Amino acid sequence: MNKLFISPEHVLQGGYFHATLRKLQEPNTSIEPHNIMYPVFLLQDDDAMQAVSSMPNVYRYGINKLIPALTELVERGLKSILIFGIVETLPKDPTGSSADCLENPVIKALPKLKAALPDLLLACDVCLCPYTSHGHCGVLHNGVIDHAGSVKRIAEVALAYAKAGAHIVAPSDMMDNRIKAIKDALFDNKLQNQVSVLSYSCKFASSMYGPFRDTMKSSPMAGDRKCYQLPPGSSTLAARAAARDVAEGADFLMVKPGLPYLDIVRQTKDKYPNHPLFIYQVSGEYAMISRSGEGDDMETVLMETLLCMRRAGADCIITYFAPLILNIISMK
Ligand SMILES: NCC(=O)CCC(=O)O
Ligand SMILES: [Zn+2]
Ligand SMILES: [Zn+2]
Numbered sequence: 001m002n003k004l005f006i007s008p009e010h011v012l013q014g015g016y017f018h019a020t021l022r023k024l025q026e027p028n029t030s031i032e033p034h035n036i037m038y039p040v041f042l043l044q045d046d047d048a049m050q051a052v053s054s055m056p057n058v059y060r061y062g063i064n065k066l067i068p069a070l071t072e073l074v075e076r077g078l079k080s081i082l083i084f085g086i087v088e089t090l091p092k093d094p095t096g097s098s099a100d101c102l103e104n105p106v107i108k109a110l111p112k113l114k115a116a117l118p119d120l121l122l123a124c125d126v127c128l129c130p131y132t133s134h135g136h137c138g139v140l141h142n143g144v145i146d147h148a149g150s151v152k153r154i155a156e157v158a159l160a161y162a163k164a165g166a167h168i169v170a171p172s173d174m175m176d177n178r179i180k181a182i183k184d185a186l187f188d189n190k191l192q193n194q195v196s197v198l199s200y201s202c203k204f205a206s207s208m209y210g211p212f213r214d215t216m217k218s219s220p221m222a223g224d225r226k227c228y229q230l231p232p233g234s235s236t237l238a239a240r241a242a243a244r245d246v247a248e249g250a251d252f253l254m255v256k257p258g259l260p261y262l263d264i265v266r267q268t269k270d271k272y273p274n275h276p277l278f279i280y281q282v283s284g285e286y287a288m289i290s291r292s293g294e295g296d297d298m299e300t301v302l303m304e305t306l307l308c309m310r311r312a313g314a315d316c317i318i319t320y321f322a323p324l325i326l327n328i329i330s331m332k
Contacts (some may be wrong), residue, residue, distance in 0.1 A: 022150060029310040031303070031317075031329055033077035036324035037174045037278070040081050041215055042066060042105045044088055054211035056290055058320050060086060063109045067116045076326045080121035082170060082318055083109070086216055087131060092119035094239065095130035095139050095153055097112060110165035123168035124161040126154060126182075135220040136174035137228060145227060147175055155181035162186060162195040168243065170198040170250075174228040174241070179248035199250035202238040202264050205229035208284025214239060215283070238264045246272055255314070256280035259305055262312040269313025279314035281305070286320045299328055 016022045041060040041318050045052070048062040057058055061069060070081065085106040090098040098104055113122055128150070129137045138150025158169040162185075171178050179199050181224065186192045205226045213219045242253055253272060255264045258281040270278050285305075292301045302321055311318055319325065 005207060006308045010042040016097050027309070029307050031306050031310065031325065031331070033326065035081045035119075035310070035316055036078075036325055037080045037082050037316055037318045038073070038078060038085060039125075039318055039320060040066060040070070041086055042109055043086055044090060044103070052211070052215045055286055057318060057323075058215070058286075060215065063105070063112055067107070067112065068132060070113075070117055071118065073323055073326065074117055074120055076116075076323075076330060078120065078322065078326060079122060081166060082125055082302075083166075084125050084216060085130060086321050089133075089164045092131055092133045094133055096128035096157070099128055099131040099157045104160075107164045107206060110161065113167045120165050121167050122165065123170050124166040125169040126158045126169050127173050128153060128157070129173075129218045130216050130221070134220045134222065135218055136223070137225060138175055141254045143223075145175070145179070146148060150175050151178045151181045155185045156199075157234045158182040159185040159191075160190060162191050163189070164197060168196050168198050170200060170254075172200040172203065174203050174225075174230070176199065176244065177248065179245050183249040196251040197249070198252040199254060200280075201242045201245040201246075201250060201253045202255045202258055202261070202268060203229050204238075204257065204261065205274045205300070206232060206257050206282065206284070208260075209284050211283035211287050232260075239267060242268050242272060242289045246275065250275070252276050252278055252316075253260055253277040254318075256281060257282040258309055258314075258317070259285055262308065265309065265312040276315040278318055279309050279312075279323070281309070281319040283315055283320065289321070299324070303328060 016025050043060050043062045046062040046064045049065040050060045052058040083106055085104055087098050127137050129135055134140060138145045139153055154171055154173055161169050168190055179197055182197055186195055208296055254277050258279045265279055266273050289302050292298050
């Protein structure tokens with residue numbers, strides 16, 4: 001008997017010497033198309049297509065350019081998108097009227113997307129910040145957020161997207177009570193069984209949204225979002241925010257940003273194992289990973305980050321890398 005042989009259950013390496021065994025040792029971490037959601041930026045001008053300078057390989061599209069681009073991705077397996085509307089000529093005003101007016105690009109595009117790509121799951125980001133003159137996510141009263149007024153507006157916008165054909169409305173503002181207000185509006189309009197609510201439940205006031213705000217032209221004119229988005233060090237508020245949104249009736253929860261917040265992913269999944277959990281790999285993460293190397297090296301880094309997000313408990317990853325990921329997983 002070898003004296004160094006302490007105890008059989010602590011001999012690990014006999015359990016992962018083969019690639020197939022290693023796969024079995026990574027439960028619930030596979031990356032399949034339904035684990036990926038692709039954020040898309042939608043312009044008012046139907047025929048426009050603009051590169052996003054701060055995000056390589058990311059474009060803003062008018063609907064006539066978006067549909068062909070998505071058709072090709074759906075053929076390669078894409079299952080879901082998250083739509084962000086961008087206004088250029090529609091006015092920005094204090095209440096974000098352009099968020100749900102008839103000419104809003106999202107409202108106009110939803111029926112066309114549904115007709116062209118009937119199997120694609122359509123989620124819409126719901127927020128006022130791309131549409132308000134002050135750039136805040138709600139409406140203001142004397143320069144500070146008016147919660148009741150904000151929730152009312154956000155529920156109106158969510159209902160407008162639901163009526164236009166969204167499968168999922170995803171409020172990203174972080175105001176207390178907006179999930180309940182949206183669910184009530186869906187019930188009142190008999191849409192409760194056709195539209196689900198993905199809450200940006202644990203959204204932090206992160207410094208990693210910079211490229212996105214350039215893309216959307218949605219930075220606050222004055223002040224910041226620290227009164228509604230969570231302080232980055234606060235796991236306690238994240239726990240309460242998830243509890244709030246579960247109590248208000250959210251169908252799905254989210255942690256955002258992604259990689260630096262995997263402890264929040266794990267705490268949320270452990271507490272709410274019955275709610276599918278999304279994670280948002282944000283624009284700053286996209287920029288960092290894009291610069292992490294060339295070709296295969298970068299792809300290896302990317303796939304490891306996704307694997308770790310799944311290991312931490314994320315069910316679906318919202319990522320600007322979706323087209324590349326579909327390529328990578330189809331080769332495996
Ligand atoms: N409500 C959506 C975002 O704020 C996205 C941020 C990012 O990708 O940096
Ligand atoms: Zn916002
Ligand atoms: Zn946002």
